[in-house]
Amino acid sequence: MTVEMHAGLASEAGSKLKMLISHVGNLPTGNEKGLFYALDLGGTNFRVLRVQLGGKGDGILHQEFAEVSIPPHLMIQTSDALFDYIAAELAKFVAQEGPEFNLPHGRTRELGFTFSFPVMQSSINSGTLVRWTKGFSIADAVGQDVVAELTRAMKRQGLDMYVSALVNDTVGTLAGGRYTNKDVVAAVILGTGTNAAYVESVQAIPKWHGPLPDSGEMVINMEWGNFVSSHLPLTDYDHALDVESLNPGEQVFEKIISGMYLGEIVRRILHRMAEEAAFFGDTVPPKLEVPFILRTPDMSAMHHDTSSDLKVVGNKLRQILEISNTSLKMRKVVIELCNIVATRGARLAAAGILGILKKTGRDTVKNGEYERTVIALDGGLYEHYTEYSKCLENTLNELLEEEVSKNIVVEHSNDGSGIGAALLAASHSRHL
Ligand code: ADP
Numbered sequence: 001m002t003v004e005m006h007a008g009l010a011s012e013a014g015s016k017l018k019m020l021i022s023h024v025g026n027l028p029t030g031n032e033k034g035l036f037y038a039l040d041l042g043g044t045n046f047r048v049l050r051v052q053l054g055g056k057g058d059g060i061l062h063q064e065f066a067e068v069s070i071p072p073h074l075m076i077q078t079s080d081a082l083f084d085y086i087a088a089e090l091a092k093f094v095a096q097e098g099p100e101f102n103l104p105h106g107r108t109r110e111l112g113f114t115f116s117f118p119v120m121q122s123s124i125n126s127g128t129l130v131r132w133t134k135g136f137s138i139a140d141a142v143g144q145d146v147v148a149e150l151t152r153a154m155k156r157q158g159l160d161m162y163v164s165a166l167v168n169d170t171v172g173t174l175a176g177g178r179y180t181n182k183d184v185v186a187a188v189i190l191g192t193g194t195n196a197a198y199v200e201s202v203q204a205i206p207k208w209h210g211p212l213p214d215s216g217e218m219v220i221n222m223e224w225g226n227f228v229s230s231h232l233p234l235t236d237y238d239h240a241l242d243v244e245s246l247n248p249g250e251q252v253f254e255k256i257i258s259g260m261y262l263g264e265i266v267r268r269i270l271h272r273m274a275e276e277a278a279f280f281g282d283t284v285p286p287k288l289e290v291p292f293i294l295r296t297p298d299m300s301a302m303h304h305d306t307s308s309d310l311k312v313v314g315n316k317l318r319q320i321l322e323i324s325n326t327s328l329k330m331r332k333v334v335i336e337l338c339n340i341v342a343t344r345g346a347r348l349a350a351a352g353i354l355g356i357l358k359k360t361g362r363d364t365v366k367n368g369e370y371e372r373t374v375i376a377l378d379g380g381l382y383e384h385y386t387e388y389s390k391c392l393e394n395t396l397n398e399l400l401e402e403e404v405s406k407n408i409v410v411e412h413s414n415d416g417s418g419i420g421a422a423l424l425a426a427s428h429s430r431h432l
C-alpha cells in the first residue's frame, strides 16, 4: 500500500491508487461561521443537512438533516434524472428552514457537496467524474463536471444555491473529524464501499504543480478501494464476483472488504458448498443462485447470533434463502464462514491503515516523542458490524509496536462527512 501511495503521488497514471488531490489545503479550525448546507451522495441513500456555525469557540449552534433513499432505477439511468431528483429533494429541505437558521439579507445559500465517487478535481468546487463505483452506472455523467450538473439541476428546480466545495466523503469525514479533534490526520470509510483520505505534506506530492498552500499540506483522497496487489489473498470466489460485477478489474480491494460485497462472498461460498458437497441436501436451493440476495447486514446479524440454538441464523436462512430445517451444526458452519469473510476484510482494512501510518511516518516513535494520531472512521459497516470493527482495531494494535499503538486511536466520526462538507463550504465561502 505504501509503495503504491508513493507511485500514485508521483504521477497521474502512476498507480491503481489514484491519490486524488482534493484542493483542500486547510482543514477546519473552529472559526467557521454562518449558515451552510451540505449534500451527501455516495451510496444507497443521500443526505441533506444544514448547520448554523457559531464561529470561534462556539461550534455548531443548530443542525438538521434529512435522509432520502435513491430509487434504484435512477442509479443506472441518466445524469439529468439523478440530479433532478436530488435537487428536488434539496429544494424541499431548504423550504423547511426554520428561523433559528439565519442568512445575511440578500445572500445566496452555500453548499458543500459530498460526492463519494472518484473525481478528478480542478478546483475546490469543480471536478469531473472519473468513473462510477458501488453499483452506479450512468454513462452520460462520466467525464462531466458534477458541480455543473448539480448547479443546472438546482436552476431547473428554481433553487438559488451556490456550490462552494466539492468533497469526497473521506475528505468530508477528515474535515468533520478535525473540527472536533485536532489530532485527526486520516479518515477511512467502511460502508457500501470503502475509501480513505489523509493529510500529506505538499513536498511529498511530485504531481502537484499548483500553488503551495500556506499550511504546506494537502488532503489526498486515496481512492483506496481500487488498490490491487499480488499480495492480496484473492480466491476463486473473488475472481468470479469481480468478473460478473458492473466494474470488472476495478475496485478489487473494495470487493473484499466493503459492505456491498461481504454478504455476496458468503453466498458464493455457500452456493459452492451446496453444489459440490450437498451441504443443504440433494438439491441446490434456488435462492442461493441469486446474486446479492444475502446482504451484509443479514450476514452480520447471523454472525452476531448468540442464542444457544442459533435461531437468528436459522431464520435468516429460511427467510432469505428459503432453506428450512437447518441443523445446529450447519448453522455453526455458516457463522464460521461469516467469521472468515469478515475477518479477512477487517484485517485487510487495518493493514491499509498501517500503510497510511507508514507513509506519514506515524508508525514509529519519533525522537522519543509520542505524537498522538487519530483516524476518523465512518460508514455503516464499521458502525454496525461489531465483529468486523473489533477485529479491525485488534489487528491495528497487533501490527503496531505496543508503545506506538497506545498513541494511535481509531475514532468513530458519526456523519462527519456531511458536517465536514458544510465546514469546507464555510472555509471556502465566496463571501470571505
Ligand atoms: P454509504 O456507504 O452507502 O454511504 P453507509 O455508510 O450508511 O452508506 O453504509 C451502508 C452500508 O453499510 C450498507 O450498504 C451495508 O453494506 C453496511 N451495513 C449497514 N448496516 C449494517 C449492519 N447492521 N451490519 C453490517 N453492515 C451493515
Ligand code: MG
Pocket (backbone or CB within 6 Å): 042, 043, 116, 169, 191, 379
Ligand atoms: Mg456514505
